Amino acid sequence: MPNSACDVVVIGAGFAGVTAARDLTLEGHSVILLEGRDRVGGRTFTSEVFGRQMEFGGTYVHWTQPNVWRELQRHHIPLSLPLGIERVYWLADGMVHSGSQIEYDSAVSPLVARFFADARTRFPLPVDLSAVDNTAIEKETLGGRLDSLNLSAYDRDLLDGALSTLVHSYSEQGVAQMLLWAATAFGDWGAFLETAGFWPIKGGTKRLIDAILGESKADLRLSTPVSAIEDDGSSVVVTTRSGERIRARSAVVALPLNTLGDVAITPDVAQPVRTMIDHKHPMKTAKIWARVRGEIEPFCAFAPVGKNPVNTARVEHRHEDDTLVVCFASDASAIDAEDREGVQAALRTFVPDIDVLETAGHDWVGDDFSQGTWAHHRPGNLTQAAPQMREPHGRIHFAGGDIAPLGVGGIEGAMESGAGAARNIAAALADGRH
Numbered sequence: 327m328p329n330s331a332c333d334v335v336v337i338g339a340g341f342a343g344v345t346a347a348r349d350l351t352l353e354g355h356s357v358i359l360l361e362g363r364d365r366v367g368g369r370t371f372t373s374e375v376f377g378r379q380m381e382f383g384g385t386y387v388h389w390t391q392p393n394v395w396r397e398l399q400r401h402h403i404p405l406s407l408p409l410g411i412e413r414v415y416w417l418a419d420g421m422v423h424s425g426s427q428i429e430y431d432s433a434v435s436p437l438v439a440r441f442f443a444d445a446r447t448r449f450p451l452p453v454d455l456s457a458v459d460n461t462a463i464e465k466e467t468l469g470g471r472l473d474s475l476n477l478s479a480y481d482r483d484l485l486d487g488a489l490s491t492l493v494h495s496y497s498e499q500g501v502a503q504m505l506l507w508a509a510t511a512f513g514d515w516g517a518f519l520e521t522a523g524f525w526p527i528k529g530g531t532k533r534l535i536d537a538i539l540g541e542s543k544a545d546l547r548l549s550t551p552v553s554a555i556e557d558d559g560s561s562v563v564v565t566t567r568s569g570e571r572i573r574a575r576s577a578v579v580a581l582p583l584n585t586l587g588d589v590a591i592t593p594d595v596a597q598p599v600r601t602m603i604d605h606k607h608p609m610k611t612a613k614i615w616a617r618v619r620g621e622i623e624p625f626c627a628f629a630p631v632g633k634n635p636v637n638t639a640r641v642e643h644r645h646e647d648d649t650l651v652v653c654f655a656s657d658a659s660a661i662d663a664e665d666r667e668g669v670q671a672a673l674r675t676f677v678p679d680i681d682v683l684e685t686a687g688h689d690w691v692g693d694d695f696s697q698g699t700w701a702h703h704r705p706g707n708l709t710q711a712a713p714q715m716r717e718p719h720g721r722i723h724f725a726g727g728d729i730a731p732l733g734v735g736g737i738e739g740a741m742e743s744g745a746g747a748a749r750n751i752a753a754a755l756a757d758g759r760h
């Protein structure tokens with residue numbers, strides 16, 4: 327016998343699950359929201375370090391993201407102004423080069439333009455991934471695209487470094503997702519990067535998710551990991567790892583793609599979706615904060631994947647006469663966020679006299695409840711398995727930034743897909759399909 331019952335059980339309290347739970351309760355449905363961790367937010371995580379609040383996971387949003395922007399306005403939450411960058415360093419062909427932002431942009435922009443030249447023809451209508459035949463582009467990896475440009479060693483490293491923030495593995499990531507991202511910003515990769523990587527939320531992502539959760543009447547149960555979900559044809563039964571059973575008319579499964587293999591789903595999902603779950607997405611990157619001595623010149627730095635443990639670094643905040651630098655590592659296993667000297671050595675590749683005082687980060691790859699960072703689809707999955715997974719699987723509706731249509735890989739996508747799942751379920755509950 328189930329221990330409790332409701333209209334909808336939502337599993338996972340990241341932005342997707344919290345948005346779905348809020349929307350469904352505002353429609354008058356009873357919702358139980360199950361979360362494995364002892365906090366909400368998932369791969370966004372605002373926490374205390376260096377004596378101030380910092381973001382360990384997803385951070386940057388933008389006014390061009392409709393779901394995010396609507397919520398920010400609804401809750402009167404502004405964005406923060408990022409620090410202006412005065413110097414750029416880039417590692418290319420074995421040497422570190424430096425210049426102004428304008429000098430760097432003029433060197434890298436023609437290469438970026440070549441990489442993304444077909445973004446708008448591949449995705450002329452980014453809201454409809456089937457608008458054109460994507461079969462060919464869905465076979466191409468990021469590495470295949472890079473090779474096809476036949477660049478000099480210097481230009482290749484320059485371009486590789488510019489992309490590296492969003493790369494773990496050139497051979498495993500499909501080029502289609504990057505082309506789609508560029509297409510959503512009118513084919514302009516620089517514009518996409520600005521929407522994806524510059525503007526933090528004042529008060530942090532926690533402020534936003536708490537505001538959305540505050541509007542929800544869902545029964546939130548933290549520290550309640552789920553082990554099984556079964557649609558028996560007339561209802562859904564969710565079993566937690568501690569053996570509790572919850573019956574509902576339908577379920578939103580808003581879990582990271584890379585954790586879904588740990589949850590028994592009955593009946594099983596279609597084969598392409600099962601393969602995508604089993605193979606996981608390849609993003610095993612790291613985000614590390616470094617507190618460095620003094621108010622140093624605001625810089626950002628880029629290194630090609632595999633050629634420095636820190637691939638992107640950027641001065642982000644001033645703090646108590648020191649400077650806080652955000653670092654992204656393409657390969658989380660190449661650097662330890664707790665290793666101050668290791669992070670300092672990686673930053674000294676670019677700025678030889680930088681003095682790292684403290685470091686901090688969260689191990690998203692080793693974390694049981696994420697098993698990776700943001701999603702980047704393997705070739706084929708963006709336009710095939712992911713859309714299939716967005717279709718209702720009986721009474722089970724999958725959601726999450728990892729399988730989102732337009733905002734794939736980010737907070738916007740999580741909200742977009744959580745809201746979409748809630749709409750589909752509300753319609754099915756209203757007309758008696760669930």
Ligand SMILES: Cc1cc2nc3c(=O)[nH]c(=O)nc-3n(C[C@H](O)[C@H](O)[C@H](O)COP(=O)(O)OP(=O)(O)OC[C@H]3O[C@@H](n4cnc5c(N)ncnc54)[C@H](O)[C@@H]3O)c2cc1C
Nearest residue numbers: 338340341342362368369384385386552726727736737740
């Ligand atoms: C380091 C890093 C930097 C990023 N930077 C950005 C950025 O700047 N901008 C941006 O837009 N995006 C960014 N992202 C991506 C963004 O954070 C995610 O795409 C988004 O938060 C995903 O939301 P979600 O709700 O789909 O999944 P999640 O936030 O992962 O939520 C899923 C929830 O499910 C829970 N869970 C897992 N397994 C179980 C289980 N068995 N039972 C119950 N609960 C379970 C998890 O604990 C989690 O709370 C970043 C991600 C990382 C890791």
